[in-house]
Amino acid sequence: MPIADQALVKKMNRKLILDEILNNSPISRANLSEITGLNKSTVSSQVNELIEKDFIFEIGTGQSRGGRRPVMLVFNKNAGYSIGIDIGVDYLNGVIADLEGNIILEKSSVLSDSSASEIKEILFALVHDFITHIPRSPYGLVGIGICIPGLIDSNQEIIFMPNSKWHIKDLKRLIENEFHVPVFIENEANAGAYGEKVFGTTKNYENIIYISINVGIGVGIIINNELYKGVNGFSGEIGHMTIDFNGPKCSCGNRGCWELYASEKALLDSFSTEAKNLLRKEIVELANKNDVAALNALQNFGFYISIGITNILNTFDAQAIILRNNIIESHPIVLNTIKNEVSSRVHSHLENTCELLPSSLGKNAPALGAVSIVIDHFLNAAAS
């Protein structure tokens, strides 16, 4: 076998072993050999390299099979840490996580129509602050994942920010030049979908659709365990599917787009009077007090969401549709309305096989998705 091929096989074997340890930790060398089909000496030499590199370590003793007790191998989740930051239209939410995605610190703040220089300042200050909180570890900060509500092309450049004043095309390079670690930029809905796939209650599902309802609506699509991004990285702009072909003009150029009716902005606009701009928290508080106008507004919100979900269900036949929205997660009336309305509109076969769930990771879903992109990249590089 040529040397280049041998190196590739070695790398693939090491990644295979690392993945098995990650998923089945603690595990013995003998079990690794059984699961991977690799012979014991290959497993042993790869394991030694992974131990030397601090990616795994040995612990006590495992279950005996009658002979000598095997030493168990454990993934070293504290070998390094990553930072994930979700820059929303009106919020910023950041986390520091270990290599298994456990959050060790989270911070969020409110954004108010920030300019590019303000975003840069807030972002840099948060990352510099986070770095002081990262525990001592062999690899320290292994990367930063950022997600934004906008279009990102395959070079990870930001192409379009529909609802924000700031637009920093090469945000990736800007952050890399400041912090000297790998930086990944992803669309917020894609990151959220990936977060739910890797760390959420749907991690064993192969096909899920994640709908993020904020100022706009973004959709992340997981098909056969992979994020589906489209040819240019622009998939999931389902917030701009036409709900009413004669409807009002949208910022995207189309008319009657779904997000004009079913976004959180649409809900707040419909409910607030000219004299008073209500916050989402206040609507939920009113609904909890059985305020009729608030309950009606939330029911309408659920109704408009259900129209888009019906189209999504008919398109994808997914295992689960996950809804990420603070109001949906804090008052049951919206999800109940959506379920009733969807069930009256789609074929019962589809309805019975697709679960409609609120996000299990809540507001941290996109930041955790960004973290998992960093971790994937780090562990892939580690195996080479």
Ligand SMILES: [Zn+2]
């Ligand atoms: Zn539109």
